[in-house]
Amino acid sequence: MNNIVLPDETQTDSSSDDETSLVVVILDSNPGQKMLRDSPHVLTHCVDSIIAFANSHLMQKAQNKLAIMACHSKTSQFIYPGQGKHTDVRQVDGQYEVFTAVEKITKKNLAKVLTADSSTVTKESLLAGAIAMALCYISRLQRTKPPGATLNCRILVVTGSSCSASQYMNYMNVFFTAQKQNVVIDVCALDQHLSLLQQGCDITNGLYLKVPQLQGLLQYLLWVFLPEPPIREKLVLPPPLKVDYRAACFCHRQLIEIGYVCSVCLSIFCRFSPICTTCHTVFKMPALPAVKPKKKKKI
Amino acid sequence: MAEEDDPKEYRWETGYEKTWEAIKEDDEGFLQASVADMVQRAKRKRQALKQGSQKLGMMRHLFLLLDCSESMSSQDLKPTRLICTLKLLEIFLEEFFDQNPISQIGIILMQNKRAEKISELAGNYRKHIKVLSHLNRTNLLGEPSLQNGLEMALSSLKLLPSHASREILVIMGSLTTCDPGDISNTIENLKLEGVRCSVIGLAAEVHVCRQLANQTNGIYNIILDDNHYKDLLFQQVDPPPAAVCLESSLIKMGFPHQLNNEGSDEPLTMCMCHVDSTEDGSKLTSGGYYCPQCFSKYCELPVECRACGLTLVSAPHLARSYHHLFPAANYIEVNFNNQTFVCFACQKLFGELDKQVYNCPNCKKYFCIDCDIFVHETLHTCPGCATNPLTFQIALTN
Numbered sequence: 001m002n003n004i005v006l007p008d009e010t011q012t013d014s015s016s017d018d019e020t021s022l023v024v025v026i027l028d029s030n031p032g033q034k035m036l037r038d039s040p041h042v043l044t045h046c047v048d049s050i051i052a053f054a055n056s057h058l059m060q061k062a063q064n065k066l067a068i069m070a071c072h073s074k075t076s077q078f079i080y081p082g083q084g085k086h087t088d089v090r091q092v093d094g095q096y097e098v099f100t101a102v103e104k105i106t107k108k109n110l111a112k113v114l115t116a117d118s119s120t121v122t123k124e125s126l127l128a129g130a131i132a133m134a135l136c137y138i139s140r141l142q143r144t145k146p147p148g149a150t151l152n153c154r155i156l157v158v159t160g161s162s163c164s165a166s167q168y169m170n171y172m173n174v175f176f177t178a179q180k181q182n183v184v185i186d187v188c189a190l191d192q193h194l195s196l197l198q199q200g201c202d203i204t205n206g207l208y209l210k211v212p213q214l215q216g217l218l219q220y221l222l223w224v225f226l227p228e229p230p231i232r233e234k235l236v237l238p239p240p241l242k243v244d245y246r247a248a249c250f251c252h253r254q255l256i257e258i259g260y261v262c263s264v265c266l267s268i269f270c271r272f273s274p275i276c277t278t279c280h281t282v283f284k285m286p287a288l289p290a291v292k293p294k295k296k297k298k299i
Numbered sequence: 300m301a302e303e304d305d306p307k308e309y310r311w312e313t314g315y316e317k318t319w320e321a322i323k324e325d326d327e328g329f330l331q332a333s334v335a336d337m338v339q340r341a342k343r344k345r346q347a348l349k350q351g352s353q354k355l356g357m358m359r360h361l362f363l364l365l366d367c368s369e370s371m372s373s374q375d376l377k378p379t380r381l382i383c384t385l386k387l388l389e390i391f392l393e394e395f396f397d398q399n400p401i402s403q404i405g406i407i408l409m410q411n412k413r414a415e416k417i418s419e420l421a422g423n424y425r426k427h428i429k430v431l432s433h434l435n436r437t438n439l440l441g442e443p444s445l446q447n448g449l450e451m452a453l454s455s456l457k458l459l460p461s462h463a464s465r466e467i468l469v470i471m472g473s474l475t476t477c478d479p480g481d482i483s484n485t486i487e488n489l490k491l492e493g494v495r496c497s498v499i500g501l502a503a504e505v506h507v508c509r510q511l512a513n514q515t516n517g518i519y520n521i522i523l524d525d526n527h528y529k530d531l532l533f534q535q536v537d538p539p540p541a542a543v544c545l546e547s548s549l550i551k552m553g554f555p556h557q558l559n560n561e562g563s564d565e566p567l568t569m570c571m572c573h574v575d576s577t578e579d580g581s582k583l584t585s586g587g588y589y590c591p592q593c594f595s596k597y598c599e600l601p602v603e604c605r606a607c608g609l610t611l612v613s614a615p616h617l618a619r620s621y622h623h624l625f626p627a628a629n630y631i632e633v634n635f636n637n638q639t640f641v642c643f644a645c646q647k648l649f650g651e652l653d654k655q656v657y658n659c660p661n662c663k664k665y666f667c668i669d670c671d672i673f674v675h676e677t678l679h680t681c682p683g684c685a686t687n688p689l690t691f692q693i694a695l696t697n
């Protein structure tokens with residue numbers, strides 16, 4: 001027997017206990033993020049590291065699946081396998097050719113994304129939206145997989161931007177959906193600490209890592225994010241940080257320990273106000289701090 | 300028993316006769332596809348009705364009135380009405396608290412003309428599930444008394460503060476009720492207190508149930524089969540429109556954070572939630588959530604502080620409910636004529652089978668029907684809107 005067995009395209013998911021892993025990598029390519037504004041060439045380094053990471057993932061198991069998305073300033077899109085039919089790519093028949101295909105397609109499609117819009121620059125990367133797309137993609141693969149097959153899915157976000165509270169609602173929606181669908185969200189922060197995305201990792205049992213130095217990105221990707229979630233428990237990984245789940249008031253975006261919540265829309269305020277600025281409900285005057293509700297008859 | 304978990308396992312022959320006729324009218328020859336299609340269409344329809352009513356009762360207090368009379372031993376649901384009900388309730392409770400994280404449920408049994416409260420109003424679903432799990436060996440006796448059940452629920456709901464949304468969900472297997480007095484007085488009182496009462500009948504229409512639901516703005520339905528039963532239960536997961544007499548107020552809440560133990564180990568302390576429990580779980584622990592007002596410790600959120608009464612939640616608990624208030628805009632169904640070749644979200648290629656595609660009124664992207672349903676049932680964020688700097692906050696402004 002040969003030591004190296006080239007996987008054959010036709011032998012996919014034959015046995016029912018075969019588990020397949022899908023990784024959807026979301027690369028933040030928004031030129032508005034601070035890291036890229038300071039030194040645009042960093043992106044090439046990131047892309048190369050991600051492609052190497054992606055190929056390592058595909059190498060681990062013949063059936064493993066991969067998708068790569070670019071989260072750009074005006075939209076997000078899949079750059080691998082690429083939108084729709086890619087007729088221009090020659091049919092690949094061996095694993096090694098898959099590797100070159102990943103690099104070729106990813107770079108070609110990313111170049112398209114990068115050149116497509118350069119007009120307006122937004123600082124904020126809409127990562128929650130990209131994750132939403134990834135979840136739809138994953139949900140389709142789960143729906144259409146052969147009966148009996150198991151598909152373990154995770155999303156890896158690689159970004160140099162910072163979190164902003166303006167996407168709070170979208171972030172929470174995608175985190176809870178991922179949790180429900182058993183999709184793990186991993187986050188690799190390249191430049192700044194991301195407190196909201198860190199909550200997402202915590203909610204979905206993913207890993208959060210702020211890389212100490214960008215030069216070693218590939219090492220971090222391979223050591224921390226390549227192992228599948230069930231294996232991770234056995235590895236020595238960076239200890240989980242305590243996640244700050246305190247609420248930020250809607251009025252000043254300040255972290256608070258005690259606040260007032262609108263009973264109609266659940267908006268959070270740091271002090272009593274007679275009207276809810278979110279849903280415009282008018283409140284009656286503050287109730288006594290008494291807790292045990294006394295029997296009160298309405299007039 | 301596992302088949303109840305499979306959503307595709309519809310028992311068309313028993314329940315959905317009308318749908319069956321519709322399937323035959325389809326002349327495309329894709330029978331299976333069109334059945335699934337119809338289910339999807341029904342889902343879209345229900346979704347479309349959801350939007351609109353903006354004032355919802357978010358802080359729900361719901362009493363589950365469970366018929367445990369002799370009629371529940373009937374085997375028209377497999378294996379019995381009771382076992383089937385308990386299994387569905389387990390899934391329902393989990394979903395309910397997932398979608399209504401700061402709400403509370405209590406459980407009352409109706410059996411042998413009496414009512415018995417087996418679970419007090421509380422927000423911890425595991426506790427309720429435990430109580431329910433002991434019920435499968437219960438003796439199903441005599442007739443239920445709907446009036447006694449309702450009165451017992453009402454006496455608890457009456458005590459709640461005025462901003463609390465009050466509801467009763469009756470699961471009724473029996474066709475009769477044995478009441479000590481005039482039930483219409485009870486219904487009148489429920490109406491006065493703004494308690495919304497819904498009934499799921501397992502057998503056939505009962506006049507008094509219809510009356511109860513109608514008078515209190517509830518819903519009354521009779522199940523067709525176990526899948527329909529699950530459907531009806533899950534309709535109760537969405538918060539109902541706020542009752543007219545529901546007062547709005549600002550409620551003081553605490554957002555505890557885990558104390559940072561920088562290097563030093565936290566002392567082992569007893570948490571308040573397990574302080575009087577005799578189970579194995581009651582151990583001294585380090586770490587936990589501390590009430591910001593009185594520093595009592597709890598190992599789980601959300602919880603109402605036993606010492607000072609402050610409701611303790613985490614911000615994501617509240618965020619789980621926001622989608623009820625800020626839903627993603629409904630997509631518009633349009634005939635497919637090559638507007639685009641791929642679904643924006645899931646990358647499915649549109650082909651000949653896609654007669655309709657779905658267009659978001661805000662971001663103008665096109666989606667497949669599966670994504671339409673996934674976005675509006677589960678995700679609650681439009682992927683097209685959320686990736687566009689012009690529209691990513693649109694749900695908040697609508």
Ligand SMILES: [Zn+2]
Pocket residue numbers: 249250251252253254269270271
């Ligand atoms: Zn404030």
Ligand SMILES: [Zn+2]
Pocket residue numbers: 262263264265266267276277278279280281
């Ligand atoms: Zn409000």
Ligand SMILES: [Zn+2]
Pocket residue numbers: 570571572573597598599
């Ligand atoms: Zn405890």
Ligand SMILES: [Zn+2]
Pocket residue numbers: 590591592593594595604605606607608609
């Ligand atoms: Zn307290």
Ligand SMILES: [Zn+2]
Pocket residue numbers: 136642643644645646647666667668669670671
């Ligand atoms: Zn789709």
Ligand SMILES: [Zn+2]
Pocket residue numbers: 659660661662663664681682683684685
């Ligand atoms: Zn949209």
